[in-house]
Amino acid sequence: MAAGWEEMTAAVKMAFEGNWYLLFFFVGLFYLLIAEKKWRNFTIPVLILSALILNPFLYRKLWVPVLTYAYWRTFWMIPIVPVMAAAAVSIAGKCRKKSLKGAVCVCTAVVCLLGGHRVYDSDTNRFFPITNAYKLPQGVIDVSDYLLAQEAHPRALVDSRLMCYIHQYTMDIDLMYGREAYGQYILAVGADQSAVFQQMESGNPDFQMIRQMMQNYSYTYLVIDRAKIPEGVQITDSGFRFLADVNDYSIYKVVQE
Secondary structure, eight states, X not given: OHHHHHHHHHHHHHHHTTOSHHHHHHHHHHHHHHHOGXXXXXXXXXXXXXXXXXXXXXXXXXXXXXXXXXXXXXXXXXXXXXXXXXXXXXXXXTOOXXXXXXXXXXXXXXXXXXXXXXXXXXXXXXXXXXXXXXXXXXXXXXXXXXXXXXXXXXXXXXXXXXXTTHHHHOSSSEESOOGGGGSOXXXXXXXXXHHHHHHHTSSSOOHHHHHHHHHHTXXXXXXXXXXXXXXXXXXXXGTEEEEEEETTXXXXXXXXX
16 A cells, blocks of 8 residues: 555656646535535535545555556646635635635636646656647657658658657558557557667667667667666767658668668
């Protein structure tokens, strides 16, 4: 139970990234349960749902087996904003003076603004400002366009920061693996693809092994985040030809023997 509690709270901290909205939600919910009996058809189911999701016992027994890494997405089912808004409306409605009603609204807005933070300032790389019509990171667009300029249907091994997005932009690029490489989905990659993924994420990739696997499966292009290339390592020494730096990525082509 203690381990489940620690893992669950870590997931909560990761999802809310230090903002206070979950605290505001529970304060508002318990206020509504006490002060607004006529709303209990709404507040009691919300309380039960919250107790099921934020439950260290069910975290290990239900949420981890079913959702694995995506447990934090269950927080989307908790009506945090409606409850906060309902609590503010309820408090304002009990105020007789218009000035007090206005003060409640202003205080609620201030609390929401100060209790959160700009998600694009996060260091988790889970949120990106919109930079194009596709609402995708610009690097995805730039790398995809470059590969498609080389040939109509390129076959590529790409960095993990790209593999979840490229097929949202184009299906003309054949990837060695997608997000199923994480091993947390119903679909799974083969043993060879999994080994390549582990190498790409290891911090010290074996580019000779990666090149051999790419040749075995007829993949031509390697796209890697330049920050992941170990200092002093020349990928061209492992049978690749450098093509270009595009956005944050370096693109290489397998040299055919």
